[in-house]
Amino acid sequence: MAEVVFFLAAIGALAGAVGTVAVRNPFYSVLALVMHLLSLALLFLLLRSEFVAAAQVVVYAGAVMVLYMFVVAYVGGTSMPLGPGGTRSMRIGSIVFAGVLFVELAIAILGTGLKALGTEGAPYEPGFGTPARIGELLLTKFLLPFEIASFLLLIAAVGAVTLARRRGGLHDAEEQRITPLDLVRPVSTGTMAEAVGTRTNATTRERTGLEYGGHSGRAGPEDGDDGERTGLEAGVAPGGDTGPEDR
Known part of the structure; x- marks a missing residue:
């Protein structure tokens, strides 16, 4: 099994x-x-x-x-298309590294790996695989690989930041600064209250223009009635006479 x-x-x-x-x-x-x-x-x-x-x-x-x-x-x-990117020296170096790694794996497999298939393996030791035993091995026998792994993590973090900057995911701190000029709202933008107030002011000006002679300086019959109504509201009779209080 x-x-x-x-x-x-x-x-x-x-x-x-x-x-x-x-x-x-x-x-x-x-x-x-x-x-x-x-x-x-x-x-x-x-x-x-x-x-x-x-x-x-x-x-x-x-x-x-x-x-x-x-x-x-x-x-x-x-998904990104795979291309022959990189310089010539990088391609040659990658081929050499792959060849060295292949030779190392071949020696490990042909030298001891095949011979170990017919054996029972190492005997079990008490405490093998426990956290205490693993920590002891990492800080004594495998201290150098343990420290190299920390450098690999640092390189991976730097590479992630570099990729994010290259693709526009991160920006410099200077580009994210907000100046007082950025807080000024453009003319085309506004709030709902300002929009309602603008419409109210326009309606008021239009009504006032009708009361005092209408648009373009021409007064029609309706404008005359509005003028008489305005005079009555101010205490003046339509014929120019004042009220009892003025007399």
Whole structure:
């Protein structure tokens, strides 16, 4: 049963790793990476390293993958065409690095990996896979790889900021400053109260113009009635006579 689970987890890990670099859509690439990490967790369980398997699921397949999804959604989740970008020196360096990595993996597999298939493996030691034992190994035997991993995280953070700036996701602090001139509202904008007040003032001016002779200086019959009505409101009779109080 353990052999079946091992081969299933190994095939899942390889398929997830290939899908991570082969799929063009970043969202599908992240999902393939989740599959790869879950398969690695099964392999850690087979090695009787329960704490590492739980950390693999909770930290990497959980929190880190959620962070990756946010980064992909922020920077851009659209598929991009693959092109021969980069300088000639970068292409040559990548080919050399891939060749060295292939030779290293070939030596590891052909030298000791194939011989270990027919053995029972290392015997189980008490305390193997516990947090105390892992912390001791990280700070003693594997101190240099542990510190190199911290530099890799720093490089990844700088790369994420660089990608966000290149695609317009982040701007300099100077571009986000607000000056007093930016607070001045344009002439074309206004509030609802100002719009209602403008219409009210226009209606009042129009009505006042009708009361005092109408538009364009011409007074019609209706304007004369309005003038008499205005005179009555002011205490003057239509014929020019004043009221009892003036007499």
